[in-house]
Amino acid sequence: MPSSDRRARHSVDELTKQLLVAAYSEQDPSWIDEQAATAGERIAQAKQAQPSTAAGARRLSDAVVNRADPRRRTAGQRFVFGIALATVAVVAAVLGVTERQWVAEAAISAVGIGGVLAGVAVTSVGTIVSYVRSRRERVLSCRVRIDAPFGVDIGETVRLEGERHAVADPGVVVVRIKNTGGTAIDPEDYVSPLSLHFPGRTVVSVDATEFEPAELQKVLAGLPEFTIEQDRVKLPMIGLRPEHSFKLIIVLSGTKPGSKHQVVVEGGLREGRITTREGKQKVRPETLVWGGLTAICAGAFAVVLLLNNVTPFTRLPEGVSCVPGSLTAEGSSAFGRAATELAGTYHAYCPETSIRIRTPGSREGLERLADAAEDGTRHLAFSDGRFDEPQFRELVAQPLAIVPFTFVASDDVPVGSLSLRDARRIFTGAARVWSDITANPRDTGEIRVVGRSTDSGTRRTLERHVLSSTPGTQVGQVDPTSDSCRDRRPGVPPGLPIVCEQGSTGDLIDRVANLDGAIGYADVSDADQATGVKKINLDGYGATLGDIRDHDYPFWTVEYVYSHGRPEPGSLPEVFTTFLLARESSAVMEGFQYYSCVGEMGALCALR
Incomplete structure (x- = not known):
């Protein structure tokens, strides 16, 4: 041819x-x-x-036979991959049997739910991407x-x-x-x-x-x-x-x-x-693997949801017991986010119990607890520091955790650290412009002090342990001269500093972030979560547990949980207070940079 x-x-x-x-x-x-x-x-x-x-x-x-295809695995690679998968399966099975209590506790936590949900999302995306890639x-x-x-x-x-x-x-x-x-x-x-x-x-x-x-x-x-x-x-x-x-x-x-x-x-x-195969390959092995992982994660997520809606079949962790009913715990706004997380964790273990958290401020929370004498078995209060006033004599305080505070300032403030003396000058009204602190004549911006109201336990901590130089005494924060925190009230002499007060930690941080030359104070956890503000050190030290213990950093207090009288054994206030001191709660509070008053921390808590 x-x-x-x-x-x-x-x-x-x-x-x-x-x-x-x-x-x-x-x-x-x-x-x-x-x-x-x-x-x-x-x-x-x-x-x-x-x-x-x-x-x-x-x-x-x-x-x-495709000698240019780099993705093909050799028999040895497939063997190693199979051994790795088998090892993971065996380890998971062993942990599921020997550490089933820990697995159950982790599964019903917020982190466990989020992790399993993230796994479902990742494997679902992997399945879809693998399928689409195989089709294309x-x-x-x-x-x-x-x-x-x-x-x-x-x-x-x-x-x-x-x-x-x-x-x-x-x-x-x-x-x-x-x-x-x-x-x-x-x-x-x-x-x-x-x-x-x-x-x-x-x-x-x-x-x-x-x-x-x-x-x-x-x-x-x-x-x-x-x-x-x-x-x-x-x-x-x-x-x-x-x-x-x-x-x-x-x-x-x-x-x-x-x-x-x-x-x-x-x-x-x-x-x-x-x-050399005939026709299309229906489903690639990688797609089958991703699909299998998706099914496993979806099944695990269904089990987690089930465990969060019924009492777990495993033994509850030490320090956790369930009493059906409802309870209101109110008070400190600084401790509010941690309190909400703790209430959610307890509810995960005890779905038939409802814990309501409110944050009107430490003093108001104690006042409401004192007024609820007839229904004291349904109330608790959180307070930044102790309130030993006569009106609260029927209330019993239980030290809960160390709460560090820090000064926060707007980004334009020309300092990153304050001496104890300068901090006192600012919050007692002795300094009016930033050049009074920096000694730089170009720092002519006015100091705008944003403080908490008198109901705040955070403010009491500032007045007792920062503004006062004598233990056991209290030096008041400068009186407010402004409602907007931007301008003085009508009739206020221009020689006085601009000072305003906020009812909650969140409001204070928001106001500081949106004002030039503003400075205030908040707990470390809320300050770290905020944007538009920076933390100000005190005498060169930060609000860390190490600086509190080793360098006498003064701006901290103990968070107390108050009950109306001593809770009756087995009552909901008693079992919830016990839960707040359990290992589970300690881990939750450390996530907010609060340190539980148990073990070696108990001696440090006793100082306040």
């Missing part, structure tokens, strides 16, 4: 007849037609995924449909038209080339060209046929010719849209009947693969 005609389209029947006529020119046409019909039946069987009945025919392996992957299928010697009974050599030499042990290979992926394959997507290697045999000719769609024949005709290298056929880098395909019919010498012959598919695609 002339090389110039190699791209001409032929049907398989026509090619078979041409080969038979060239080999057996002396035979009559009826014999040629009979042999061609037999070959057609074999090809039809191959199209139905049945092996050819010709001698030497064989089934091809479905293994992918470039996949070029190169499936060998027929590999068999010519089924002739006379002689073992043929002479093809246009060939000088006879073809010894002739055979034919039919290959289907198809884009079975979800993305078009362009010529530049080839890492290395698609090649068919026939070890031990010699390629005689190659033809392209059965184009789908028919326009693909014109595309192929405009590309360089197939390259024949003894036992290898190298295809040009042809672009294929999804589902586009064509067939190759390759005539070989050396296809001996009864022998097994190999066809090696070589080549590589960028962000894709070349495969």
Whole structure:
């Protein structure tokens, strides 16, 4: 067959007849037609995924031979990956059995719920991304449909038209080339060209046929010719849209009947693969893994939700017992966020109990508790520091945690640290402009003092332990001169500082953040969560537990939980107070930089 005609389209029947006529020119046409019909039946069987009945025919392996694909794992890598997964499963099972109490406690906490929910989200996204990527992957299928010697009974050599030499042990290979992926394959997507290697045999000719769609024949005709290298056929880098395909019919010498012959598919695609599998791969293993992880996380999330709506079947942690009913705990706004978290944790263990948290301020919380004498079994109060006034003589205080405070200032304030003397000057009204503190005449901005009201336990801590130089005494914060914290009230002399008061820690921080030259004070936890303010050190030390213990940092107090008289054993106020001193609560409070008055912290709490 002339090389110039190699791209001409032929049907398989026509090619078979041409080969038979060239080999057996002396035979009559009826014999040629009979042999061609037999070959057609074999090809039809191959199209139905049945092996050819010709001698030497064989089934091809479905293994992918894509030497340019870097993502394929070796058997050793798969073994290591399997061992790692098995190890994780065994460790999880052991922990689930030996540490089931800890697992249950962690699961019903806010962190546990958030972690499992995050796991569901991550694995769901992984499943979707893996599925979408598999649908969009470039996949070029190169499936060998027929590999068999010519089924002739006379002689073992043929002479093809246009060939000088006879073809010894002739055979034919039919290959289907198809884009079975979800993305078009362009010529530049080839890492290395698609090649068919026939070890031990010699390629005689190659033809392209059965184009789908028919326009693909014109595309192929405009590309360089197939390259024949003894036992290898190298295809040009042809672009294929999804589902586009064509067939190759390759005539070989050396296809001996009864022998097994190999066809090696070589080549590589960028962000894709070349495969010998037929049809599309339904679901990739990676997608199945992600889907399995999603199912596991979703199941775990369902169990966590169940545990948060029914009493856990495991034993409650030490210090936690459940009493049905409702309880109101109110007072300190500085301790409000921590109190809310603690109430939520207790409710997670005891769903039939409702703990309501209100934060009107330490004094007001104590006053409401004192007024609730007839219903004292349903009330508690939180206070920053002790209130030993006569009106609270019926109340019993239980030290709960160390609460550090810090000064907070707007970002434009020209200091990052204050001496104790300067802090007293600012909050007693002795300093009016920032140059009074920095001694820099260019710092002419007015000092705007934002303080808490007299009901605040935080303010009492400032007056007792920062503004006062004598233990046991109290020096009052400067009286307010402004309602807006921006300008003085009408009639206030301009020589007085601008001072205003806020009813809660949150309001104070917001006001400081939005005023030039403003300074106030708050607990460390709320200050760290805020934006637009900076913390101001005192005598070079910060509001840390280490500086409190080792350097006598003064601006801190003890948070107390107050009850109306001593709670009755087994009552809800008694079991909730016990819970507040349990290990679970200590961990929650440390997250807010409060330190429980248990163990070695008890001696430090006793100092206040």
